[in-house]
Amino acid sequence: MPELVFFSGTMDCGKSTLALQIEHNRSARGLQGMIFTRDDRAGEGKLSSRLGLVTDAVEVADDQDLYAYLVEHLSQGGRADYVIADEAQFLAPLQIDQLARVVDELDIDVFAFGITTDFRSKLFPGSQRLVELADRVEVLQVEALCWCGARATHNARTIGGEMVVEGAQVVVGDVNQAENVGYEVLCRRHHRRRMTAATARAGALSPDVLPIASV
Numbered sequence: 001m002p003e004l005v006f007f008s009g010t011m012d013c014g015k016s017t018l019a020l021q022i023e024h025n026r027s028a029r030g031l032q033g034m035i036f037t038r039d040d041r042a043g044e045g046k047l048s049s050r051l052g053l054v055t056d057a058v059e060v061a062d063d064q065d066l067y068a069y070l071v072e073h074l075s076q077g078g079r080a081d082y083v084i085a086d087e088a089q090f091l092a093p094l095q096i097d098q099l100a101r102v103v104d105e106l107d108i109d110v111f112a113f114g115i116t117t118d119f120r121s122k123l124f125p126g127s128q129r130l131v132e133l134a135d136r137v138e139v140l141q142v143e144a145l146c147w148c149g150a151r152a153t154h155n156a157r158t159i160g161g162e163m164v165v166e167g168a169q170v171v172v173g174d175v176n177q178a179e180n181v182g183y184e185v186l187c188r189r190h191h192r193r194r195m196t197a198a199t200a201r202a203g204a205l206s207p208d209v210l211p212i213a214s215v
């Protein structure tokens with residue numbers, strides 16, 4: 001039975017790597033996939049992983065109908081044995097409905113990959129719709145870690161290492177970007193306390209918290 005599967009997690013937990021592995025294993029067996037993405041850091045029409053692998057993909061536009069695109073592709077003699085949608089948090093809810101329709105009416109598996117919540121720990125509309133519609137939501141096995149060693153469950157946006165809680169929902173970027181706008185994955189406790197690795201380090205070094213030697 002074909003399925004709509006949502007592989008979700010924080011940033012930097014291996015979602016795109018898994019998407020590329022699924023693509024590799026299936027194409028190695030002669031299957032042909034349709035790969036969608038949107039706003040990948042590597043540029044337009046790319047699905048890339050931090051491990052260095054990259055593949056071409058269809059860049060999804062704002063009001064593109066993904067079901068109609070697949071139907072058109074198939075009716076022109078193209079093949080699509082499965083669909084991969086990376087950066088699925090950036091898709092519109094309607095486009096997630098179209099992916100569900102691909103599963104139900106075209107009998108094609110759809111594997112969607114994306115972060116669930118934004119830097120304010122609010123659901124992306126596309127991810128919300130995926131949680132509502134997916135046959136399965138899978139959490140990735142490899143844990144991304146907070147600086148404290150706990151499992152990272154939240155995404156923080158940082159400027160110069162300082163966490164910010166206001167701004168546009170979508171700002172394409174990467175982890176380990178200390179100087180400019182960047183991202184850092186944190187456990188809930190440290191996300192709530194707005195404590196990034198840099199602020200924790202600064203706190204530890206602050207004279208206020210150093211033991212005072214008695215004279």
Ligand SMILES: Nc1ncnc2c1ncn2[C@@H]1O[C@H](COP(=O)(O)OP(=O)(O)O)[C@@H](O)[C@H]1O
Binds near residue numbers: 009010011014015051
């Ligand atoms: N130099 C490295 N050596 C080994 N693994 C790495 C290296 N750089 C990144 N990774 C792995 O790649 C993961 C990020 O993969 P990626 O697919 O880009 O994540 P996502 O799509 O979830 O943001 C990291 O969690 C880590 O496990």
Ligand SMILES: Cc1cn([C@H]2C[C@H](O)[C@@H](COP(=O)(O)O)O2)c(=O)[nH]c1=O
Binds near residue numbers: 016041157169
């Ligand atoms: C938290 C958060 C992230 N983004 C952007 C930053 C990246 O371009 C992608 C996530 O990509 P990854 O492959 O999962 O690392 O999303 C954003 O626009 N807004 C946010 O709040």
